[in-house]
Amino acid sequence: MPLSGNTEVSIGSYTFTSGLFSIETWTSQPNGSGDCNPYNDSTFTEVAASLCGTYTIGGSNPDFATFTDAVAVLNAAGISCPVIFNVRDGEYNEQFVINDIAGSSEVNTVTFQSESGDSTAVMLRYNGVVVNLKHTMYINFRGIGFHGFYGLALDDHSNHINIEHCYFTDCGSSALDVRTGSYDIRISSTGFYGGGSAIALENGTQEIEVQNNVFNQNSGIVASYSRNVIIDGNQFNKCQSGISIQSTRNSVIRNNRLDILAQPYYENKGFSLEYSDTLSVYNNYIYTYGHQSRNRNLYD
Numbered sequence: 512m513p514l515s516g517n518t519e520v521s522i523g524s525y526t527f528t529s530g531l532f533s534i535e536t537w538t539s540q541p542n543g544s545g546d547c548n549p550y551n552d553s554t555f556t557e558v559a560a561s562l563c564g565t566y567t568i569g570g571s572n573p574d575f576a577t578f579t580d581a582v583a584v585l586n587a588a589g590i591s592c593p594v595i596f597n598v599r600d601g602e603y604n605e606q607f608v609i610n611d612i613a614g615s616s617e618v619n620t621v622t623f624q625s626e627s628g629d630s631t632a633v634m635l636r637y638n639g640v641v642v643n644l645k646h647t648m649y650i651n652f653r654g655i656g657f658h659g660f661y662g663l664a665l666d667d668h669s670n671h672i673n674i675e676h677c678y679f680t681d682c683g684s685s686a687l688d689v690r691t692g693s694y695d696i697r698i699s700s701t702g703f704y705g706g707g708s709a710i711a712l713e714n715g716t717q718e719i720e721v722q723n724n725v726f727n728q729n730s731g732i733v734a735s736y737s738r739n740v741i742i743d744g745n746q747f748n749k750c751q752s753g754i755s756i757q758s759t760r761n762s763v764i765r766n767n768r769l770d771i772l773a774q775p776y777y778e779n780k781g782f783s784l785e786y787s788d789t790l791s792v793y794n795n796y797i798y799t800y801g802h803q804s805r806n807r808n809l810y811d
Contacts, residue, residue: 561614563592567626570599578623578635582607585621589613595622598655600632606659608643615649617671625654630678630702634658644669644693652677662686665693677701685711686729694718705729712737712759726750731769734759742767753797755783756790763791771799 522536537553538546546552566574568581575581581596589612615621625633634656635641641659644650646667656678657663663679663686665672670693678701679686685708689696692715699720703709704727712719712734719740721732726747733755734740740762747753753769756762769781781797784790 561588561591562594563590565595565597568596568598568623569601569603570626573599577605578603579605579607582609585612586610590615590619590621593618593620593622595624597626598623598633600625600627600629602634602636604636606637606639606641608645609647609650611646611648612650615647617649620649620651622651622653623655624651628654628676630654630656630676632656634678635662640664644672647672651675654678656680657686658682660684661688664688664690665696666691668692668694670695673697673699674701675699678704679709680704680706682706684708685733687711688713689716689719690714692716696720697722699723701725703727703729708733712740716740721745726753728772731755733757734762738762747771751779752783753781755780756787757783757785759787759790761789762787765791765794767795769795769797771797773799 535553562584566581568575568578586609591614612621633654635658637659639659640661641657642663644665647669649671651673654676658680660683662682663674665688668691672695674687674697681704683706686703686706687698687709688711690713694717696716696718697720698710699722702725706729708730709726710721710732714736716737717739719737721742723744726745728749729751731747731750731753732742735757736759738760740759742754742764744766747767747769749770749772751772751774753771754764754767764782771779771781773779779799781799782792
């Protein structure tokens with residue numbers, strides 16, 4: 512081949528299974544002689560095949576050793592059918608971002624779930640935002656534990672997200688932060704233990720359902736600049752405050768039980784409703800106890 516010439520080489524075909532693959536090509540003995548410049552004789556690329564079906568994370572002989580490995584393929588390759596990740600028991604010290612997944616839809620969903628069904632046995636830990644969803648759609652978390660400054664943050668209009676039977680513990684700020692226009696979020700049968708605010712809804716979030724959850728020793732639910740929020744059938748135990756609503760519209764608060772424990776240097780409230788309209792509040796039970804002067808069952 513002449514200097515600066517080119518030619519086409521056929522290397523056959525290969526069927527890639529799901530995942531990320533590295534492809535490297537190089538030359539040797541050009542024109543039957545030694546290469547006078549071996550530093551430009553190779554090229555490298557990565558290709559990804561979309562995911563489809565059921566996979567495992569962690570444990571013995573998994574499909575993916577970590578959440579990070581699995582999410583790297585999701586973000587790069589997308590999906591072609593519903594995908595389930597069965598997560599083995601263990602602590603996963605990692606942080607990751609899930610973006611808009613190619614191929615996700617109402618039918619083709621992505622589910623991360625505890626293989627054992629025990630949300631306290633699968634724990635994601637990181638000293639920051641543990642999991643961040645950015646314009647992510649049709650994701651389910653079932654039976655997963657979170658511990659970090661933020662456990663799970665939903666950004667950039669993420670939508671159709673289901674969080675059920677999960678476990679958030681001692682998150683420094685908000686255990687679950689739903690923000691920047693995210694919508695169609697369902698939070699159910701999940702435990703929030705310790706930490707700051709359990710759930711924060713802010714910055715234009717809408718179509719949110721918070722049902723049948725347990726809040727222990729934290730600041731419960733804070734909603735601001737949101738609309739179409741349903742807070743139904745939740746239990747609040749020894750919380751500093753229960754439900755705080757500000758600048759929120761078209762929402763329902765019903766069938767909740769709030770046990771508010773008075774704490775020093777803190778304004779303890781069952782409900783706080785401010786600058787909001789078209790709210791329906793009914794069939795709730797509020798009990799405050801302790802000996803602080805700033806206890807209020809309802810503040811508006």
